[in-house]
Amino acid sequence: MTAVQHPPLDTGERRRTGDARTLITSLIDPATVEAIAVDAWVALVGEEELLVPVPGDLPADTLSAWVDVVGPWTGSVVLTTGRQTAADLTRALLREAAPELLDHEDVADAFGEIANVVGGNVKAALPGPSTLGLPEVGPAPAVRHPEDVCRIDVLWRGQPLAVSVQGALPSLPTPHDNPHPNGASL
Template identity: 70%
Template sequence: MTATPDTGQRRRTSDSRPVITDLIDEDTILAVAGDAWISLVGEDEVLVPIPGDLPFDVVSSWVDVVGPWTGSVVLTTGRATAEALSRALLRESAPEVLEDEDVEDAFGEIANVVGGSIKAALPGPSALSLPQVGHAPLVRNPADVCRVEVLWRGEPLTLSVQGALPPLPVSH
């Protein structure tokens, strides 16, 4: 019987995990978000892939994906744009006065729908969390982020698909 030397290869292979850019690209995120926008926000509503400067007062909504890749799908925009988005989503169902709760709920639902579509493009099975609204989760690993900047009705909005785990230690 010949003993196989332990080169550490098997351990290193099993320890590796994909980063989001191995799994999805900016064009796919843009296509997924564009489809969601047309269905949710309106047939004439387009996302233009042009970067813009976010205002100081921003809000984020996101859902977490847990599976072979674990992270969050995060939408970030100015509060006024989030309110406009909520009105567009609700259309004739929008109340005259939109409360903060209405905006959080609608903006969260947009993240839920976009996140569900992104999850479908990732290897599964994966679980999707309930949407959350507030300050975006921190980026734990800058290499595990795929980010798209767009304009909606001329206002900046970012879509970030970002890993929840810190980088693996570098083996020597």
């Protein structure tokens, strides 16, 4: 007697596996991101510089610095804070070498380098092999898939700052996106 072969139950797992996509929330947790950020702050900004894990409302005028990670998980590690706080961070990094008047290049360099260090350590905590891009500074890159985000919100010197590890690929397919009842992908 031949056993009847039933098609596997469509749980969506096969599509996810086929896409080789794993959400960031199953790869890293907020506590790890916070520990990475705290270590970067202590080493780069100063031993007395604390990041307090209390969310605050970001001001309207923000600046972001980020690095891209490309590999089994692809996305960006994005630091966002108020423009004035980014300038204060720059002065804290430069210390006595800070010029009287900061220009955008100084802020981009300093804020970008913090993102580079945080991003490099986030990358090291993710499955590899991956490559890390050069730091970029500007308006925050859009969140492409809200479920593919691990974000922490902290205060530095009382000012809000967010670290977002966010997927950069288009949205994962959802069951109603797929016209094929057996879950086949085109």
